[in-house]
Amino acid sequence: MTIQTRRERERAQREQQIVAAARELAETEGWEAVTTRRLAAEIEYSQPVLYSHFKGKTAIMTAVAVQGFEELADEVRVARIAAHGTREAVAAVATAYTGFARKRPALYDAMFTHAVDLPFARPDTPVHLRNGFDEILQAVQPLAADDDPGILAETFWASLHGLAMLERSGRLPADLHGARLDLLISRFAPAAT
Amino acid sequence: MTIQTRRERERAQREQQIVAAARELAETEGWEAVTTRRLAAEIEYSQPVLYSHFKGKTAIMTAVAVQGFEELADEVRVARIAAHGTREAVAAVATAYTGFARKRPALYDAMFTHAVDLPFARPDTPVHLRNGFDEILQAVQPLAADDDPGILAETFWASLHGLAMLERSGRLPADLHGARLDLLISRFAPAAT
DNA sequence: GCAGATCGGCTAGCAGCGCTAGGATCGGAG
DNA sequence: CTCCGATCCTAGCGCTGCTAGCCGATCTGC
Numbered sequence: 036m037t038i039q040t041r042r043e044r045e046r047a048q049r050e051q052q053i054v055a056a057a058r059e060l061a062e063t064e065g066w067e068a069v070t071t072r073r074l075a076a077e078i079e080y081s082q083p084v085l086y087s088h089f090k091g092k093t094a095i096m097t098a099v100a101v102q103g104f105e106e107l108a109d110e111v112r113v114a115r116i117a118a119h120g121t122r123e124a125v126a127a128v129a130t131a132y133t134g135f136a137r138k139r140p141a142l143y144d145a146m147f148t149h150a151v152d153l154p155f156a157r158p159d160t161p162v163h164l165r166n167g168f169d170e171i172l173q174a175v176q177p178l179a180a181d182d183d184p185g186i187l188a189e190t191f192w193a194s195l196h197g198l199a200m201l202e203r204s205g206r207l208p209a210d211l212h213g214a215r216l217d218l219l220i221s222r223f224a225p226a227a228t
Numbered sequence: 229m230t231i232q233t234r235r236e237r238e239r240a241q242r243e244q245q246i247v248a249a250a251r252e253l254a255e256t257e258g259w260e261a262v263t264t265r266r267l268a269a270e271i272e273y274s275q276p277v278l279y280s281h282f283k284g285k286t287a288i289m290t291a292v293a294v295q296g297f298e299e300l301a302d303e304v305r306v307a308r309i310a311a312h313g314t315r316e317a318v319a320a321v322a323t324a325y326t327g328f329a330r331k332r333p334a335l336y337d338a339m340f341t342h343a344v345d346l347p348f349a350r351p352d353t354p355v356h357l358r359n360g361f362d363e364i365l366q367a368v369q370p371l372a373a374d375d376d377p378g379i380l381a382e383t384f385w386a387s388l389h390g391l392a393m394l395e396r397s398g399r400l401p402a403d404l405h406g407a408r409l410d411l412l413i414s415r416f417a418p419a420a421t
Numbered sequence: 422g423c424a425g426a427t428c429g430g431c432t433a434g435c436a437g438c439g440c441t442a443g444g445a446t447c448g449g450a451g
Numbered sequence: 452c453t454c455c456g457a458t459c460c461t462a463g464c465g466c467t468g469c470t471a472g473c474c475g476a477t478c479t480g481c
Binding site (some may be wrong): 422424426428433438439445 | 452453454455456457458459460461462463464465466467468469470471472473474475476477478479480481
């Protein structure tokens with residue numbers, strides 16, 4: 036009994052090690068440096084061990100992405116709660132969101148460019164994946180007026196995501212990030228609100 | 229002389245063949261199916277021939293992406309010119325842009341997810357890459373008010389890109405695309421303009 | 422306490438990838 | 452006719468994700 040629980044604990048630990056190693060490697064050297072051999076060396080086990088934990092490499096990347104969604108939601112929540120007033124909350128959320136994307140590009144990539152088959156926009160969407168969206172929803176809800184708050188949140192989210200992506204790939208000059216954010220907020224939360 | 233020109237012509241043709249084959253393969257089976265071997269078989273030459281035309285596989289993908297930028301700019305231009313009034317032009321541009329992304333997902337991916345090292349947002353950005361942006365700029369310019377039109381166009385572009393990407397990966401329900409687009413336009417081009 | 426089943430992790434290898442070295446072949450020039 | 456240069460191919464390198472099959476350690480039943 037105890038032996039078995041110890042084994043399960045060790046196994047769970049190792050699984051976390053794998054995810055952590057993948058994340059760290061991706062964040063320091065980019066996802067193209069994350070190979071199953073490299074990962075195996077990092078956790079000091081042989082390569083096939085990875086496959087007793089995950090179905091494949093993409094499953095490992097998905098696990099990293101899920102971590103990312105949790106952290107992103109946390110950071111956005113903290114920023115939103117600290118802000119006073121609707122417009123400030125929206126601005127705080129926007130800044131936190133794009134800041135996260137800029138601060139952790141590899142993680143953000145795992146979440147939005149790679150792990151494509153996560154169950155989003157479905158009734159069974161796990162809470163971890165919904166939380167980030169809910170933060171945006173909370174922030175922009177007062178601005179909905181006649182519009183559906185959900186649609187509004189989706190659209191605002193998409194705008195933030197688009198900014199993050201285009202800036203990250205150098206398609207938009209990075210130094211004007213603040214100006215773009217200001218403009219976006221001015222269009223969604225006009226004047227004094 | 230004539231022989232040499234014939235050779236050059238054939239060579240240019242073959243180069244176009246390669247790009248066309250890469251694009252078609254990507255659009256029908258996805259980019260993961262586009263391998264240099266597959267490509268070589270498609271043009272009925274051996275694999276190393278590809279490398280006498282392009283520096284590597286990514287260069288081929290970049291060539292496909294450039295084609296995409298030209299076509300996207302064309303489609304957006306046609307839509308914008310056909311529209312009357314500022315708001316209608318903005319709506320037309322938005323619909324054409326997101327429609328292109330939905331109609332040609334592989335091509336759009338090559339343009340924005342893969343070919344990362346295209347010279348954007350720099351003084352020497354080639355016209356092909358600027359044209360699409362300029363169409364957006366033309367459309368939204370009248371809405372700038374006190375804001376910089378360039379910043380406005382960048383932000384609007386980012387919103388469209390974000391919508392396209394999130395919808396494509398199933399992170400936003402596809403059937404509400406129109407509602408999101410309407411809302412976005414209502415925020416950038418309010419009421420009767 | 423010991424034989425047999427079970428499980429966990431390893432070594433080795435497969436098919437496929439992007440890319441390249443080196444040789445054959447073929448056309449034009451002297 | 453011979454040589455030379457360009458063109459294209461075969462073969463192969465080092466890497467990838469992934470898997471088959473073995474082997475030792477541990478757990479189970481007698």
